[in-house]
Amino acid sequence: MGSSSWISSSLDLSIRPLQAPDEAPTKVVESNFMELGRTSSGNKDQSSALLEELNRLAAENKKLTQMLMTVCENYNALRNQVIGIVSKNAEREISPSFKKRKSESSTNDSGNEIVVNRASESSSTDDDDLYKKPREETIKAKITRVYYKTEGSNASLIVKDGHQWRKYGQKITRDNPCPRAYFKCAHAPSCPVKKKVQRSAEDQSVIVATYEGEHNHPSSSLLEATCRSNARATLDSVPRSASLSSSGPTVTLDLMKPEPETDVKNSQPKVDSPELRQFLIEQMASSLTKDPSFTTALAAAISGKIAGPYPTEKWL
DNA sequence: CGCTTTTGACCAGCGC
DNA sequence: GCGCTGGTCAAAAGCG
Numbered sequence: 001m002g003s004s005s006w007i008s009s010s011l012d013l014s015i016r017p018l019q020a021p022d023e024a025p026t027k028v029v030e031s032n033f034m035e036l037g038r039t040s041s042g043n044k045d046q047s048s049a050l051l052e053e054l055n056r057l058a059a060e061n062k063k064l065t066q067m068l069m070t071v072c073e074n075y076n077a078l079r080n081q082v083i084g085i086v087s088k089n090a091e092r093e094i095s096p097s098f099k100k101r102k103s104e105s106s107t108n109d110s111g112n113e114i115v116v117n118r119a120s121e122s123s124s125t126d127d128d129d130l131y132k133k134p135r136e137e138t139i140k141a142k143i144t145r146v147y148y149k150t151e152g153s154n155a156s157l158i159v160k161d162g163h164q165w166r167k168y169g170q171k172i173t174r175d176n177p178c179p180r181a182y183f184k185c186a187h188a189p190s191c192p193v194k195k196k197v198q199r200s201a202e203d204q205s206v207i208v209a210t211y212e213g214e215h216n217h218p219s220s221s222l223l224e225a226t227c228r229s230n231a232r233a234t235l236d237s238v239p240r241s242a243s244l245s246s247s248g249p250t251v252t253l254d255l256m257k258p259e260p261e262t263d264v265k266n267s268q269p270k271v272d273s274p275e276l277r278q279f280l281i282e283q284m285a286s287s288l289t290k291d292p293s294f295t296t297a298l299a300a301a302i303s304g305k306i307a308g309p310y311p312t313e314k315w316l
Numbered sequence: 317c318g319c320t321t322t323t324g325a326c327c328a329g330c331g332c
Numbered sequence: 333g334c335g336c337t338g339g340t341c342a343a344a345a346g347c348g
Contacts, residue, residue, distance in 0.1 A: 167321060169340060182339070196339090 148207040157197040176201040
């Protein structure tokens with residue numbers, strides 16, 4: 001809780017009346033100044049005042065731009081770090097038993113199991129028939145794996161992801177002493193989404209949640225919805241969500257695959273292009289000014305980056 | 317009393 | 333075919 005506020009202030013992420021990008025204050029003043037130079041003989045006082053104003057605005061604009069670029073860079077660094085952590089966990093999980101079941105997660109060609117958002121045959125639309133029908137009749141569903149960092153003392157497998165779930169089973173699996181819990185969306189059977197939650201075998205403070213299918217209804221958490229929409233709108237290449245829980249500035253690192261044909265490797269932030277970088281900055285500025293929760297989430301994420309590989313605060 | 321969670325049993329897929 | 337394992341069901345227990 002506290003760290004997000006200090007990081008917010010130390011990085012000066014507080015919301016300011018940032019000009020909308022399309023208003024381009026510096027250019028407006030500059031243009032007026034040029035016009036003034038052309039149309040009048042030149043009131044020197046007025047010109048110098050305008051020049052001063054121009055310089056001031058330019059400096060402010062530069063400062064704000066640099067601030068946002070810093071935010072971008074911090075974010076990118078954080079993201080790379082998270083990808084590293086996830087890679088490590090994913091490598092651990094590529095065990096024979098993990099590859100065994102046909103419909104769960106077969107490793108991709110590169111052998112990198114970070115990406116877990118793909119078609120599968122493991123979900124049925126009809127709960128009553130699911131138990132009896134041959135597996136071949138099941139429909140394809142998206143598989144998404146999400147890693148949650150939890151406090152060591154928290155032994156529950158409850159994952160606050162904005163949806164309501166009903167637990168329908170629990171199993172001890174062969175390769176992991178921690179039990180695996182099975183959940184269905186509380187909106188079932190109208191919503192076919194299921195999830196499996198299990199602690200990582202080696203780092204039990206990390207919870208691995210595997211989602212199957214997609215919700216056909218809005219999330220019960222408005223906060224998450226807001227944050228997701230902002231995160232998706234502004235950071236196309238970011239992990240799919242940066243959500244807040246009401247209990248504090250917790251960050252959900254949701255490494256869903258943005259597009260079917262992309263994976264985490266090639267979804268690295270592409271801010272090399274100046275135009276794209278500028279666009280990203282502008283979008284971030286827009287979001288920062290419009291949504292305080294986004295600012296808090298970003299601040300929390302950056303605080304995690306500064307605090308170390310595992311933020312002192314739980315991820316979720 | 318109704319809803320949720322727990323838990324033992326059952327079923328299907330897979331390897332041998 | 334058999335055994336192992338993961339996934340699911342459904343009755344019982346727990347809880348507000």
